[in-house]
Amino acid sequence: MTNPFAALELRSLRIPNRLWMSPMCTYSAAPEGKLVGAPTDFHLAHYAARAAGGAGLVMVEATGVSPVGRISAWDLGLWNDDQAQVFGRLTSAITEAGAVPAIQLAHAGRKASVDKPWLGGEQLTEDRHGWPTQGPSTVAFPGYSAPSEMSKEDIASVVQDFASAAKRALTAGFKVVEIHAAHGYLLHSFLSPLSNRRTDSYGGDLAGRSRIVIEVIDAVRSVWPPSLPVFLRVSTTDWIDENPDLQDASWTIRDTIELSRAATKHGVDLIDASSGGLVPTPIPRDRDYQTRYAQQLRSNVDAPVAAVGRIDDPSWAAELLEHGHADALFIGRALLRDASWPNNAASALGSDARYLEQYSYAV
Ligand SMILES: Cc1cc2nc3c(=O)[nH]c(=O)nc-3n(C[C@H](O)[C@H](O)[C@H](O)COP(=O)(O)O)c2cc1C
Incomplete structure (x- = not known):
């Protein structure tokens, strides 16, 4: 039993409370040029405000480990040292405002090469800041072009890209790296039998389909200090497992439990329990649609679990933590609406808000 404002210790890192900013793409980096993929003034103001709140x-948004690993040409990227240097400004701004700086490392796979969502989000061709995509197999995301099937050399180079990006994230001052294995992007597309039709050692049974994820974890852990935690974001279900005919054909909570157990043995310190994104499919509207999967993971895996999804009410957040459904909560859209959501939740729940010293004597 815990409350939202109790600190959480993971390895040697102390995280001051349990209300965390969920990774959310902002499509605001330069698509080309010397500072391609580097944070801009927008990112600095955006993330510093949520830390101050x-x-x-x-958790800084999905950051491409390579140019083709970005979701869009306007994503953040961490594949060169110039980018890492600019990220250093972001980590100091977040740290100075009292929060732990974390970054989500990602490869978008067959869902890459799209336009900004407010411009329609369609997949773009090479003449419009697009590129040919890669995946485990040539199965396309519905409505997108078919990816090319990755060779074992392609897989090895993506694994290495995650490690190199993690190393740069450390240099930039991040204290947590999160591996993005959710939402239908590259790693999730290897996990799910709906998108992985390979017959080599990276396909087939659960161990084969999970192989790339475990290799990425090992590669990241080999460069990330033992004193700092690694998180893994997973989709707990493809949302097809309610249909008994398709159960073996999709990614389910049972698979997620197995993967999470293996991931923790390989050095993952927290499972971030999201869902969906592999195929377009309806998602239930109940308030606990996704947090209930975090709860299931927490009772089946010997590791801390973070819940996410539709957590926008302080008393619901407190209830989830007090009832042990999760160890921490990622807040997404509520933090876009209100950068001070955690401080306002503290006031609503009768706890102390964490104001900057520049504000605290005055408010
Ligand atoms: C604008 C936007 C961008 C997002 N980008 C990412 C991302 O970069 N990485 C990720 O794992 N999830 C991403 N998500 C999902 C959120 O992190 C979160 O899991 C989801 O919005 C559900 O939480 P919420 O109901 O609190 O918003 C994004 C969501 C939104 C609304």
Whole structure:
């Protein structure tokens, strides 16, 4: 039993509370040029405001480990040292405002090469900031072009890209790296039998389909200090497992439990329990649609679990933590609406808000 404002210790890292900013793409980096993929003034103001607003940890949005690993040409990227240097400004701004700086490393796979969502989000061709995509097999995301099937050399180079990006994230001052294995992007597309039709050692049974994820974890852990934690974001279900005919054909909570157990043995310190994104499919509207999967993971895996999804009410957040459904909560859209959501939740729940010293004597 815990409350949202109790600190959480993972390895040697102390995270001051349990209300964290969920990774959310902002499509605001330069698509080309010397500072391609580097944070801009927008990112600095955006993330510093959420840190000042009381989030215990600020997870910077999906950041491409390579140019083709970006979701869009306007994503953040961490494949060169110039980018890492600019990220250093972001980590100091987040740290100075009292939050732990964290970054989500990602490869978008067959869902890459799209336009900004507010411009329609369609997949773009090479003449419009697009590129040919890669995946485990040539199965396309519905409505997108078919990816090319990755060779074993392609897989090895993606694994290495995650490690190199993690190393640069450390240099830039991040204290947590999160491996993005959710939402239908590259790693999730290897996990799910709906998109992975390979017959080599990276396909087939659960161990084969999980192989790339475990290799990425090992590669990241080999460069990430033992004193700092690694998180893994997973989709707990493809949302097809309610249909008994398709159960073996999709990724389910049972698979997620197995993967999470293996991941923790390989050095993952927290499972971030999201869902969906592999195929377009309806998602239930109940308030606990996704947090209930975090709860299931927490009772089946010997590791801390973070819940996410539709957590926008302080008393619901407190209830989830007090009832042990999760160890921490990622807040997404509520933090876009209100950068001070955690501080306002503290006031609503009768706890102390964490104001900057520049504000605290005055408010
Ligand atoms: C604008 C936007 C961008 C997002 N980008 C990412 C991302 O970069 N990485 C990720 O894992 N999830 C991403 N998500 C999902 C959120 O992190 C979160 O899991 C989801 O919005 C559900 O939480 P919420 O109901 O609190 O918003 C994004 C969501 C939104 C709304």
